[in-house]
Amino acid sequence: MHIVVCIKQVPDSAQIRVHPVTNTIMRQGVPAIVNPYDLFSLEEALRLKDIHGGRVTVITMGPPQAEAALRKCISFGADEAILVTDRAFAGADTLATSYALATAIAQIAKDQAVDMVFCGKQTIDGDTAQVGPGIAKRMDMQLLTYVSQVDSLDITSRTVQVQRRAEGGVQVLTTRLPCLVTMLEGTNEMRFATMDNMFRAARYQLKVWDRVAAGIEDVSKIGLKGSPTVVSKVFAPQAKTQRAEIIDSESGEPRDLALTLISKLFTQHPAMSEAVVKQSA
Amino acid sequence: MSAETKAPVKKAGKGKYELSDELKAYQGVWVFVEHERGEVHPVSWELLGEGRKLAAQLGVPLSGVVLGAPGLATRRFCEEAFFHGADNCYLIEDAALGNYRNQPFTKGLTDLVNTYKPEILLLGATTQGRDLAGSVATTLKTGLTADCTELNIDMENRSLAASRPTFGGSLLCTILTLNYRPQMATVRPRVMSMPQRDNSRTGSIVQHPLGLIETDIVTKVLEYIPDNRQDKPQLAFADIIVSGGRGMKNPENFQLIWDLALLLGAEVGASRPVVQAGWVDLERQVGQSGKTVRPKLYIAAGISGAIQHRVGMEGSDVIIAINNDPNAPIFDFATYGIVGNAMTILPALTQAFKQQFAVAKMAS
Numbered sequence: 001m002h003i004v005v006c007i008k009q010v011p012d013s014a015q016i017r018v019h020p021v022t023n024t025i026m027r028q029g030v031p032a033i034v035n036p037y038d039l040f041s042l043e044e045a046l047r048l049k050d051i052h053g054g055r056v057t058v059i060t061m062g063p064p065q066a067e068a069a070l071r072k073c074i075s076f077g078a079d080e081a082i083l084v085t086d087r088a089f090a091g092a093d094t095l096a097t098s099y100a101l102a103t104a105i106a107q108i109a110k111d112q113a114v115d116m117v118f119c120g121k122q123t124i125d126g127d128t129a130q131v132g133p134g135i136a137k138r139m140d141m142q143l144l145t146y147v148s149q150v151d152s153l154d155i156t157s158r159t160v161q162v163q164r165r166a167e168g169g170v171q172v173l174t175t176r177l178p179c180l181v182t183m184l185e186g187t188n189e190m191r192f193a194t195m196d197n198m199f200r201a202a203r204y205q206l207k208v209w210d211r212v213a214a215g216i217e218d219v220s221k222i223g224l225k226g227s228p229t230v231v232s233k234v235f236a237p238q239a240k241t242q243r244a245e246i247i248d249s250e251s252g253e254p255r256d257l258a259l260t261l262i263s264k265l266f267t268q269h270p271a272m273s274e275a276v277v278k279q280s281a
Numbered sequence: 282m283s284a285e286t287k288a289p290v291k292k293a294g295k296g297k298y299e300l301s302d303e304l305k306a307y308q309g310v311w312v313f314v315e316h317e318r319g320e321v322h323p324v325s326w327e328l329l330g331e332g333r334k335l336a337a338q339l340g341v342p343l344s345g346v347v348l349g350a351p352g353l354a355t356r357r358f359c360e361e362a363f364f365h366g367a368d369n370c371y372l373i374e375d376a377a378l379g380n381y382r383n384q385p386f387t388k389g390l391t392d393l394v395n396t397y398k399p400e401i402l403l404l405g406a407t408t409q410g411r412d413l414a415g416s417v418a419t420t421l422k423t424g425l426t427a428d429c430t431e432l433n434i435d436m437e438n439r440s441l442a443a444s445r446p447t448f449g450g451s452l453l454c455t456i457l458t459l460n461y462r463p464q465m466a467t468v469r470p471r472v473m474s475m476p477q478r479d480n481s482r483t484g485s486i487v488q489h490p491l492g493l494i495e496t497d498i499v500t501k502v503l504e505y506i507p508d509n510r511q512d513k514p515q516l517a518f519a520d521i522i523v524s525g526g527r528g529m530k531n532p533e534n535f536q537l538i539w540d541l542a543l544l545l546g547a548e549v550g551a552s553r554p555v556v557q558a559g560w561v562d563l564e565r566q567v568g569q570s571g572k573t574v575r576p577k578l579y580i581a582a583g584i585s586g587a588i589q590h591r592v593g594m595e596g597s598d599v600i601i602a603i604n605n606d607p608n609a610p611i612f613d614f615a616t617y618g619i620v621g622n623a624m625t626i627l628p629a630l631t632q633a634f635k636q637q638f639a640v641a642k643m644a645s
Contacts, residue, residue, distance in 0.1 A: 133415025228424030
């Protein structure tokens, strides 16, 4: 079994702040982490390796600093890590990113055929959920998104059975390898890094591939050039023309504030009174 | 792994963007009509409502796209699409399309696009729509913008201006697909409003073959286990929601949210930090990475109103905000605000509503 897991280093979005006056992003000091959704996929890959043996290779496309995220994955138990980094990738949208990653994974497969690829459901910074499906399409692999459970994997017949989250229920699907899986969050819990793996991660010589090493010849398919979408503007959301009507009362007591609010709510929105009373009944 | 967010802003350039003759041939706005177990997802109707506006601006027809098993249900979906604003429908009927699967749906939708050439293709940002959109856009080698909160036409370039939150939901960005067609976008359920249904509308159906047989399809559906809807909170369609944020300080205080919700027969919502802290279920998260809601009444206590949360609830009819910081952004878009301590205001509000109901009861 050879499993490739795609990860991304992301800023911990919970800690991003916007400057209150200039409305610009304050990125300084925001810690970089492995995209949390990717960890559910990495854990599933490691679990499958525990059962069936084989190798887990982690890959990321990103700036040189993304090395730290790969080392983190090694400490959890991944065998190999590859950093695909090149200035030529700058400005890539999801179409260009999936091209670069799919080509790099094909390059990995030259050493040892790839049976499964895992991606996170989406990232916490881009939130698009588009790169996984893009890689699957480009590599002509079956796509299994939003998987809540890998029921079984049979290496001899090269089949896998999974549970996939649909809108109103769960689909039980079976497909053939190779396939690409994106795991749903909360489906497993990342193991602790063992002491041995932590030492290994610290010493590990990761592979760094530039565009050429990754097997990418056509520069028109990567970076800004290979991206059909363009960001035309970034802006702060418009405040509504009218700010909230601030409820005040003479006493300022919670009780008076609450009564004032409810009377305003029901007189200014007559339908509301009916809706609320009906709902509460 | 979108890099959109970190991409240097590539200016569309001044003036008009000239399309090649080949791309000019792409005309019309399409909405993929998503269905599961014999029911269309409401997001498809919301998209038809939005698509109607875009089509009017462009002066082109609006079409629904239906892929499904042969039968009455599939025909009914087309009819429903007309009622919700479609001028015509593109339909592929095939037994292989009975259950959603990536491979046959990608093939069907891609073939339709290549044959009939729409300039805009919209899908719901659901587990089905996102799965399909990513595969179709990659096959067509065109641009796809996920989870848009606003769609407009940039008339100068005759292109779709798709806006979405970025940077973890603190800013918005507008994305264009200038030199590729179709321009694809997904929108999450409840972000757009439901159009008025008009049962007198009709339209024509254009049929197309799938060109794939079951033995060509690698993935098989063994079973479908429907959710038990009773045990899941239904925020998306709730009439009243009471939500709490980090300002509630601890899980014990959060009980005040539940108290008011119980009295009002409301659903309980929460902002992301509260869900991350494990005070309430993931299902209750309102915002860009949670649910989008459009209740008649939304009460937000201890929520500052960052974009992340705002895009999930600003479609509410009336918003009441309780926050001790008079400068909290939530007061910029709430209907009513109370500046004060949520821990004392909430119980007072619960009491006041109780009184109000007692009076209403006596009056009736």
